[in-house]
Amino acid sequence: MTRLFNDPDDFAEEMIEGFAAASARWVRPVTGGVVRATRGAEPTVAVVIGGGSGHYPAFGGLVGPGLAHGAAMGNLFASPSAHQVHTVATAAHEGRGVLLSFGNYAGDVLHFGQAQERMRAAGIDCRTVLVTDDVWSAPKDELERRRGIAGDLVVFKIAGAAAEAGHDLDDVERLARLANDRTRSSGVAFGGCTLPGADEPLFDVPAGRMAVGLGIHGEPGIDEVDIPTAAGLAEMFVTKLLDERPAGVDLAGARVVPILNGLGNVKYEELFVVYRTIHTLLTDAGVEIVSPEVGEFCTSFDMAGASLTLLWLDDELEQLWLAPCDTPAFRRGEVSGRRAVEDAELTALDDAHEIGAASDASRAAAAVISRAFAAVAAMLDAHADELGRIDRIAGDGDHGIGMQRGSRAADQAAAGAAGSAAGAQTTLQHAGDAWADKGGGTSGAIWGEMLVALGAAVGDEDAVTADAVGAGVAAMKDAVMSFGKAKPGDKTMIDAIVPFSDDLTERLAGGDTLIDAWSHAAGVATAAAEATSNLTARLGRARSHGDRSLGTPDPGAVSFALVAHTVLDVLKKED
Amino acid sequence: MTRLFNDPDDFAEEMIEGFAAASARWVRPVTGGVVRATRGAEPTVAVVIGGGSGHYPAFGGLVGPGLAHGAAMGNLFASPSAHQVHTVATAAHEGRGVLLSFGNYAGDVLHFGQAQERMRAAGIDCRTVLVTDDVWSAPKDELERRRGIAGDLVVFKIAGAAAEAGHDLDDVERLARLANDRTRSSGVAFGGCTLPGADEPLFDVPAGRMAVGLGIHGEPGIDEVDIPTAAGLAEMFVTKLLDERPAGVDLAGARVVPILNGLGNVKYEELFVVYRTIHTLLTDAGVEIVSPEVGEFCTSFDMAGASLTLLWLDDELEQLWLAPCDTPAFRRGEVSGRRAVEDAELTALDDAHEIGAASDASRAAAAVISRAFAAVAAMLDAHADELGRIDRIAGDGDHGIGMQRGSRAADQAAAGAAGSAAGAQTTLQHAGDAWADKGGGTSGAIWGEMLVALGAAVGDEDAVTADAVGAGVAAMKDAVMSFGKAKPGDKTMIDAIVPFSDDLTERLAGGDTLIDAWSHAAGVATAAAEATSNLTARLGRARSHGDRSLGTPDPGAVSFALVAHTVLDVLKKED
Structure with missing residues (x-):
């Protein structure tokens, strides 16, 4: 009007x-x-x-x-x-x-x-x-x-x-x-x-x-x-x-x-x-x-x-x-003196995702990482509807489809990189960028940053030891913390990744194998994700979102715990 | 959305x-x-x-x-x-x-x-x-x-x-x-x-x-x-x-x-x-x-x-x-080779309203016409609210203010032209253009066309005889008829001007003086305007506009009848 x-x-x-x-x-x-x-x-x-x-x-x-x-x-x-x-x-x-x-x-x-x-x-x-x-x-x-x-x-x-x-x-x-x-x-x-x-x-x-x-x-x-x-x-x-x-x-x-x-x-x-x-x-x-x-x-x-x-x-x-x-x-009108840009001038594009040198050890880790992405993508494919249902209760309902698309794109990118003899960092970076590009929304951006941070921690040269994994997960946690304004206790994904990372670090420092430590930490993450549905703690959010979210866990925390368990299965199979 | x-x-x-x-x-x-x-x-x-x-x-x-x-x-x-x-x-x-x-x-x-x-x-x-x-x-x-x-x-x-x-x-x-x-x-x-x-x-x-x-x-x-x-x-x-x-x-x-x-x-x-x-x-x-x-x-x-x-x-x-x-x-950008247009190049504008030659007889008629516009403008000023009220029942309510503005502008333009020794046609053309420009809407355009048509019929040379007035009113009627798609019986202004013009022509042909003929025709126009509120005839429009228009006459027909009576008063005074 x-x-x-x-x-x-x-x-x-x-x-x-x-x-x-x-x-x-x-x-x-x-x-x-x-x-x-x-x-x-x-x-x-x-x-x-x-x-x-x-x-x-x-x-x-x-x-x-x-x-x-x-x-x-x-x-x-x-x-x-x-x-x-x-x-x-x-x-x-x-x-x-x-x-x-x-x-x-x-x-x-x-x-x-x-x-x-x-x-x-x-x-x-x-x-x-x-x-x-x-x-x-x-x-x-x-x-x-x-x-x-x-x-x-x-x-x-x-x-x-x-x-x-x-x-x-x-x-x-x-x-x-x-x-x-x-x-x-x-x-x-x-x-x-x-x-x-x-x-x-x-x-x-x-x-x-x-x-x-x-x-x-x-x-x-x-x-x-x-x-x-x-x-x-x-x-x-x-x-x-x-x-x-x-x-x-x-x-x-x-x-x-x-x-x-x-x-x-x-x-x-x-x-x-x-x-x-x-x-x-x-x-x-x-x-x-x-x-x-x-x-x-x-x-x-x-x-x-x-x-x-x-x-x-x-x-x-x-x-x-x-x-x-x-x-x-x-x-x-035309601004004089222009010419069409040539394809060759845009090849710099590919450089952004150039596959650099990598050690054999890192390439071997990249292959495991690629298989982990395949497992995660298959798992999220199966759970996309359920995650969407949870998200629709308190949010906009796009968490399931976002995780599905993001992980699928990450799987393809990781397979492409690992298949081109990329090291662990490059593989994780390709996968993270693809997840952010295709997953969309906040969860896509957060997963992209987490994977890029993990990659930067493990590099393309060194073998990916248990301690390197622990340091990498801690870097992922830091990336999530610095991304948004949420803090532990706000009932977001942070409530799952922080105890997961802390527990993993503690268990590894105590001498556990990677599989044992990861297994225990995954259990911690699951419990933490479930706790995001705690009635008392969610009252604050419930006030602004309506009663329907009471008793429903945060979909980001849930999907993080699901990923942790899927990766555990891959680690066990590789062992 | x-x-x-x-x-x-x-x-x-x-x-x-x-x-x-x-x-x-x-x-x-x-x-x-x-x-x-x-x-x-x-x-x-x-x-x-x-x-x-x-x-x-x-x-x-x-x-x-x-x-x-x-x-x-x-x-x-x-x-x-x-x-x-x-x-x-x-x-x-x-x-x-x-x-x-x-x-x-x-x-x-x-x-x-x-x-x-x-x-x-x-x-x-x-x-x-x-x-x-x-x-x-x-x-x-x-x-x-x-x-x-x-x-x-x-x-x-x-x-x-x-x-x-x-x-x-x-x-x-x-x-x-x-x-x-x-x-x-x-x-x-x-x-x-x-x-x-x-x-x-x-x-x-x-x-x-x-x-x-x-x-x-x-x-x-x-x-x-x-x-x-x-x-x-x-x-x-x-x-x-x-x-x-x-x-x-x-x-x-x-x-x-x-x-x-x-x-x-x-x-x-x-x-x-x-x-x-x-x-x-x-x-x-x-x-x-x-x-x-x-x-x-x-x-x-x-x-x-x-x-x-x-x-x-x-x-x-x-x-x-x-x-x-x-x-x-x-x-x-700029298209090269342009220069600012100079004022002198736009003077052609004024030529559009140049005052041409006119006979003394036509100038005398122009003075009467100018006085008629003054009377019509004063009358419409007094009746603007009432015309608006009628129009709001079946239309958009702008008829009163449109007629007020149009007639006021026409009055000024006619006074300016007649004061510059213009003949009857030029005076009517200036007034009609001003009415159309300032009156706006369909009524402004119709009155503009009617006045220009009347002007064309009487010219700047000949004396404005009773027969010339009759022919001019017939030309006004033709202008209205050719303007829109309305026909007699559609309950518009046409239902007033057609019997007015026909009656005026018939009375003049029968030997009546202009004042007698106009007086009779004005009465016919009033009756015809009132008849536009006829319940049976308005049922068609009422169906699309709601019941409120039943019993209310068409504002365009009413204002035409009012103008006819005002002009009659001027003619009597000049006689």
């Missing part, structure tokens, strides 16, 4: 004032909108765009060199008057004629049409190209009845680039019309915006549902479906737009610009997840993707919705689409 | 894949994030940024020439691991050292710190500059404890520009630190985002309330207040940030870059309305504003919130802030 305004009646006027103040590098305010603040050396045809306000960057945000010369900016979702269009077009005119371009809406058609008559009456050559990209707003055999949505950007950019290149009005009009003929968009919405001062949104879509083909002012859609996955939406978009491609376009070898547009409340991260599948589907269809755009190009305040636009290029359109432009909200 | 995803656990990874696919002109994916896809002729210091995902364009969107060399992109709102930072920094390194820069959060400090140690262990000079711009997150005497929010953009841009300019690592570090020292931000929030797959938003703010100083991941704010007006928020921002300006900065003559940032759901139009007052307040404080930015630079998915950042420039910082850059989401 729109929350920030003064008098709602003054909203559009104040918005335009603020926009012009913030964008003085590009635009100057005139009655009815803005025109460019700069001119080039030679006069060009003037491209004048416009429509109601509320669609930023459409329309004022698209005024500047290489794009529009002026924008008539009406009240919220209301066409500018003929007089406003006329004053903007008159100010923008550089003596070579004016092209008016705007989305196909009745009010805009009426007012821009009257402005065109006034321009012509004053002896200025003035033409109009309507944008009609919305495939849902009329059938294929009535293309001229379709509405304009995010395809606005395409037609305006092509027309502006053509004007900038010095074309005459005939040619600018021809190219703008060609751009519109080769542009198609499909939109969906999940909910409408609430205008300044209004009590209710312009329209509603039931929760969990998605309106298909709904317009940017809430014009009715043609269907309503359950909200699909991101990949599902990508497929809906691409299937429809490939079917709707302009007559005569062959998919094989076609070059296309995809523009994935957010209407306001569907944000960049979601758009990128959707784009990922769009990119794959278009590529799979044999289409060459040129210079895609993902962002907010034609919004409707904070309306929850998105649209995909495809511009089917030919050589002329491609050159104009890629030409430089500089406006408040859409810029395209 | 976040609606579009596949498996929520894969969201960040798929987002990064989609981002890299859409942004291949600028970035290449590597383990843990992205690095630039191009290199310049000479190697530079590498600026590596990063943090959790969910803040686009931070962080991947800021990688490219003139800005960052690489971005480590963690999971949603979670720091990248040390390994991820390390691989990105290693790939980005061009042989002249690495500057790590990121917001001051515990997880990021830990992981970037560990990555820095790894870089140094590999013999690469690596430094760190934390961003600490959020004035609400710690007091003035603990600047180093503050969090980083939208000030990220400033520090990254300055560091990237310094690297691009060829500075060595000492200097890039110094300048990044200087940028952070001279950057302050203040943020507010109205509500939190809901992450993919989550059932609830990260945090809530009660309806109508605003959290002050709340962090971009929902960290607690320091106060909660009623949502102010846009101007009120601007004043809160500016007052706080002027008070928080860096030690030693004199307001008088200071140059400052304001960056007004939307967190996701507070949209461009609202930001511009807020910026309007920020611009005025800063200017009034004696500060020179340089190259402002209004948009989305550091978001939190679709979180409803905004922040203002001020960068207090010195000569070095100004040059670096204005230097060109080219990244997926932030570009700055």
Whole structure:
């Protein structure tokens, strides 16, 4: 909803004032909108765009060199008057004629049409190209009845680039019309915006549902479906737009610009997840993707919705689409003197995980370590659901899947390193990095740090003796302690690893074998993990998390104890 | 909320894949994030940024020439691991050292710190500059404890520009630190985002309330207040940030870059309305504003919130802030060969309302027309509230204020034109344009068109006879009919003007004087306006608007009848 305004009646006027103040590098305010603040050396045809306000960057945000010369900016979702269009077009005119371009809406058609008559009456050559990209707003055999949505950007950019290149009005009009003929968009919405001062949104879509083909002012859609996955939406978009491609376009070898547009409340991260599948589907269809755009190009305040636009290029359109432009909200340029980075320059990447020299003894230890990771990964695979269940009681439920993914990745990395004759440290470092990368969350980061710390303690040269293991486990404990802010008694994994490490160190100092010491310490860890469910001790956390966590142990402590027992089994088998 | 995803656990990874696919002109994916896809002729210091995902364009969107060399992109709102930072920094390194820069959060400090140690262990000079711009997150005497929010953009841009300019690592570090020292931000929030797959938003703010100083991941704010007006928020921002300006900065003559940032759901139009007052307040404080930015630079998915950042420039910082850059989401460049447009080139504007030649008879009619506008404006002033009340029952309640504003502007324009010896047509055209510009909404546009049509019918030369008036009213009727889709019987203003015009034409043809004919037609219009409240006829509209409209006439029809009677009074007085 729109929350920030003064008098709602003054909203559009104040918005335009603020926009012009913030964008003085590009635009100057005139009655009815803005025109460019700069001119080039030679006069060009003037491209004048416009429509109601509320669609930023459409329309004022698209005024500047290489794009529009002026924008008539009406009240919220209301066409500018003929007089406003006329004053903007008159100010923008550089003596070579004016092209008016705007989305196909009745009010805009009426007012821009009257402005065109006034321009012509004053002896200025003035033409109009309507944008009609919305495939849902009329059938294929009535293309001229379709509405304009995010395809606005395409037609305006092509027309502006053509004007900038010095074309005459005939040619600018021809190219703008060609751009519109080769542009198609499909939109969906999940909910409408609430205008300044209004009590209710312009329209509603039931929760969990998605309106298909709904317009940017809430014009009715043609269907309503359950909200699909991101990949599902990508497929809906691409299937429809490939079917709707302009007559005569062959998919094989076609070059296309995809523009994935957010209407306001569907944000960049979601758009990128959707784009990922769009990119794959278009590529799979044999289409060459040129210079895609993902962002907010034609919004409707904070309306929850998105649209995909495809511009089917030919050589002329491609050159104009890629030409430089500089406006408040859409810029395209090149910083000179750049070259593509070469693969060889990125090989430093591999160095980060280079396998260095190692002693035979350390390599032998690495092989045991690798087998331990395999056992731990198998164990966590089996227990992932149960760990998730425990975590859902007090936390966010991702502990099980995080440990499963992390240990699986660590297993693969350890096997790869050990198989490449890595020593113990290198093997543990590869495994730790992989666990942190893939495990995610705090537990992934902590396990990554623990394994890297263990590796640093045992090295790639020395044999991994019982004492080295004890020192390594102590280093793991230190890594956990320094990682977060938790202390013993806070009922976290620390409550298991601290007594485990202390007991192991004490038993080894007392002369126990590694297996005996580890066995005893693992029992201590289990008891300690169980104690994290102690009712009294958990009361503090329970207060903030609700009663459900009472009696449930900390999942991090539990999984640590499980790992300790699994490693014990491996040690016994190796013995 | 976040609606579009596949498996929520894969969201960040798929987002990064989609981002890299859409942004291949600028970035290449590597383990843990992205690095630039191009290199310049000479190697530079590498600026590596990063943090959790969910803040686009931070962080991947800021990688490219003139800005960052690489971005480590963690999971949603979670720091990248040390390994991820390390691989990105290693790939980005061009042989002249690495500057790590990121917001001051515990997880990021830990992981970037560990990555820095790894870089140094590999013999690469690596430094760190934390961003600490959020004035609400710690007091003035603990600047180093503050969090980083939208000030990220400033520090990254300055560091990237310094690297691009060829500075060595000492200097890039110094300048990044200087940028952070001279950057302050203040943020507010109205509500939190809901992450993919989550059932609830990260945090809530009660309806109508605003959290002050709340962090971009929902960290607690320091106060909660009623949502102010846009101007009120601007004043809160500016007052706080002027008070928080860096030690030693004199307001008088200071140059400052304001960056007004939307967190996701507070949209461009609202930001511009807020910026309007920020611009005025800063200017009034004696500060020179340089190259402002209004948009989305550091978001939190679709979180409803905004922040203002001020960068207090010195000569070095100004040059670096204005230097060109080219990244997926932030570009700055100049299209060469531009010059500022001169005032004289915009004078064509005035020509649009040039006063042409007119006969004495037409000028005399213009004077009467001008007096009629004065009477109509006074009448609508008196009836604005009542018309608004009627409109609120079935419509949006703006009819009264729209008619008031429109007629007032038309009155002024008509008086100006008639006072400058304009004829009847020119006077009506000025008045109609002013009504459409200022009245707004459909009624403003319709009255504008009606007046322009009436003007075209009577001209600037001929005397305005009774028959000319009749023909002019018929032209007004045609203008209304062609304007929208409404037809007689739809219970709109058409139901009043059609019988009015038809009756007037018939009476004039029958030999009535203008006053007699107009008087009769005005009575017909009143009856017709009243009939728009007919219960049976309104049932169709009532079904979609609720019962309240039953028995209430259409406000457009009522105001037309009122105008008809007011003009009758003027005609009688002139007679």
